[in-house]
Amino acid sequence: MRIKLIGLLAVCCALALLAGCSQPSQGGGGAAPAKDAKGGRLFGVSYQTMNNPFFVELNDGMKEVIEAHGDRMVTLDAQYNSLKQKNDISDLVLQGATAIFLNPVNWEGVTGSLAQAKQKGIPVVVVDAPVKDADLVLCQVASDNLEAGRLAARKLAEVQPESKVVILHSSVNKACIDRVDGFKEEAAKHPGFTILDTQEGKGTTEAALPVMRDLLARFPECNAVFPINDPSAFGAISAIESAGKLGKVLVVTVDGSKEAVDVLKTGKLLSTSAQFPREIGRISAEKVYEHLDGKPVDKEVKIPVELVTRENADSFLANKAKGPSK
Amino acid sequence: MNAAKRMIPLIIAWIVLLILFRMKVHTFLARDNMIDLVQQISVNAIIACGMTYCILIGGIDLSVGAVLALVGTVTVSVLSMGDPTEQSILRLGLAICAGLGVAALFGLFNGFCAAKTKMPPFIITLGSMLVARGLALRINETPIRIPAQDSLFLAIGNARIGGIVPVPVIIMLVLLALGAVLLHRTRFGQHLYAIGGNREAARFTGIAVGRAELIVYILCAVLTGVAGMIHASQLYSAEPNSGQGFELNAIAAAVVGGTSFTGGVGTIPGMLLGAVIIGTLDKGLNQAGVHFSLQYILKGLVILAAVYMDVRRKRQA
Numbered sequence: 001m002r003i004k005l006i007g008l009l010a011v012c013c014a015l016a017l018l019a020g021c022s023q024p025s026q027g028g029g030g031a032a033p034a035k036d037a038k039g040g041r042l043f044g045v046s047y048q049t050m051n052n053p054f055f056v057e058l059n060d061g062m063k064e065v066i067e068a069h070g071d072r073m074v075t076l077d078a079q080y081n082s083l084k085q086k087n088d089i090s091d092l093v094l095q096g097a098t099a100i101f102l103n104p105v106n107w108e109g110v111t112g113s114l115a116q117a118k119q120k121g122i123p124v125v126v127v128d129a130p131v132k133d134a135d136l137v138l139c140q141v142a143s144d145n146l147e148a149g150r151l152a153a154r155k156l157a158e159v160q161p162e163s164k165v166v167i168l169h170s171s172v173n174k175a176c177i178d179r180v181d182g183f184k185e186e187a188a189k190h191p192g193f194t195i196l197d198t199q200e201g202k203g204t205t206e207a208a209l210p211v212m213r214d215l216l217a218r219f220p221e222c223n224a225v226f227p228i229n230d231p232s233a234f235g236a237i238s239a240i241e242s243a244g245k246l247g248k249v250l251v252v253t254v255d256g257s258k259e260a261v262d263v264l265k266t267g268k269l270l271s272t273s274a275q276f277p278r279e280i281g282r283i284s285a286e287k288v289y290e291h292l293d294g295k296p297v298d299k300e301v302k303i304p305v306e307l308v309t310r311e312n313a314d315s316f317l318a319n320k321a322k323g324p325s326k
Numbered sequence: 327m328n329a330a331k332r333m334i335p336l337i338i339a340w341i342v343l344l345i346l347f348r349m350k351v352h353t354f355l356a357r358d359n360m361i362d363l364v365q366q367i368s369v370n371a372i373i374a375c376g377m378t379y380c381i382l383i384g385g386i387d388l389s390v391g392a393v394l395a396l397v398g399t400v401t402v403s404v405l406s407m408g409d410p411t412e413q414s415i416l417r418l419g420l421a422i423c424a425g426l427g428v429a430a431l432f433g434l435f436n437g438f439c440a441a442k443t444k445m446p447p448f449i450i451t452l453g454s455m456l457v458a459r460g461l462a463l464r465i466n467e468t469p470i471r472i473p474a475q476d477s478l479f480l481a482i483g484n485a486r487i488g489g490i491v492p493v494p495v496i497i498m499l500v501l502l503a504l505g506a507v508l509l510h511r512t513r514f515g516q517h518l519y520a521i522g523g524n525r526e527a528a529r530f531t532g533i534a535v536g537r538a539e540l541i542v543y544i545l546c547a548v549l550t551g552v553a554g555m556i557h558a559s560q561l562y563s564a565e566p567n568s569g570q571g572f573e574l575n576a577i578a579a580a581v582v583g584g585t586s587f588t589g590g591v592g593t594i595p596g597m598l599l600g601a602v603i604i605g606t607l608d609k610g611l612n613q614a615g616v617h618f619s620l621q622y623i624l625k626g627l628v629i630l631a632a633v634y635m636d637v638r639r640k641r642q643a
Contacts, residue, residue: 042615050618072615074612074615075617075618076612076618077618079571080567080570081568081570081571082561082565082568083369083557083560083561083568086560086561087366087608087609088612090362090365090366091362091608091609091612091613092612092613094353094356094358094359094362094613095351095353095359095613096353106469106561106563106565108469108471108562108563109469109561109562109563109565110561111562112483112484112560112561112562132471172467172468
């Protein structure tokens, strides 16, 4: 009896797996090409998380290019777990992937994985967030985050030359550090600007809300805030709203998500410097193909950002998938 | 005997998995890929060894993930003290002792509370999990990079003996062998089964239940400490935020390997097989290109199936 049950379990296991394996990798839709070795080369992607629309869009852009070449792509989610990311990459390397795209959980911690890929001659393209050992990778593709910060400060200066600003930072993230640097660099050019304080907003709505509430209470003169991304901007806006200071405290941010564009239209948000995740994905994949064709590839590729305000909100959404207009 | 017989279905299930994945991925059974598989499960298997002891006596240790992060952070902090340009055996020794010492302290605390108070281990270790996580973040909020000249510490996670066998695999095999001997060949091991089977009865037969509990939690924490060092070394840095959910992976390995949640049943070889099966699933599903959403579902179903089997078997017995 016991043995029968066990056999049954093994069979169930096998069936579930077969069902799982024979399904084409899901995602962006469209007919996936054949999945076996004969179905083209294998490309692997490892993201720090897929619980973010930004990476989902980025992944779609990559998939577009790779499938257009008749190749296939495996997307893996590290769930912010660097050990899982290390294992995922090692699985891809040992399977003989043609190239690997990497969005690191820990920008210093992936050294071992990069060395392993390098040893096997597998090119690695880093997307969105940088890695410490730039010499071990083919290239790094990311938004021009410095410019994103500059654009935000410029817009603020245009609307309100005398700004007393607080910054909601996410200081462990290199991309956010760049945004704040860009913002400060531009702010220094405007004598009317004062930066009152910089606090941790952690880049999330729930963390930014209480921090912003405290800042508003501490600095009654505060009339502008720079939260480094859309989610923390939502937190800041709801703090401003509950303090009854809507319109008195202006908000400029970075990201350009659909949700933020909706808020732009209500006037609660002044601007968001939009990133183009789909474009980052596309360019990353194209860089790999250029490399495979034997062409030289730039070590660092910056994808332009674009200022979105109430005025261009609709046309931006309509054209976002196409990439930056420049 | 009986324990060995219980592993047969698991072995069959594993072989079925291997064959399936081999059909899908033609390099799956290649030597390098199989060595990598064992390497990938080493951290989990070492933690799961301690976890098996805890579950065996009817307890649980939820703090292992956080303790792993804390040990890594403490160890690497000590490593980066002093003159960073030169490797010092003394500092390395100090760092390892500090790391394992911290782990042992947490084990002592968990064990003491479990033995001397009426608090359930689930709650005790939930609390110490938060304390350990907080302490790790207190030491440093962001990852600390291991100084590049500490080649000995980096070797713990990354070197290969003879260019083939990874050091973490050796460490795991040695620890699991010792762990298996302790559980299956000593009187202490017998006592653990007795406590898990019936705590009060064990007490009446003169077993020092409290002392055994204390030792189990210390062992679990120290094993986690070793895993924490391998983990930090493999990642070239200590991450105060790492290890989240590791307790669940360890519990899964123990349970799939036949450890019963009600206590008193479970073996180290079984646990290792559980870890191997989960590792094989992870690797195989990755390499077969199964979408990550489907991977979670399949892993969940496998764990459910294993536990269901366990419960069925017990009812028949």
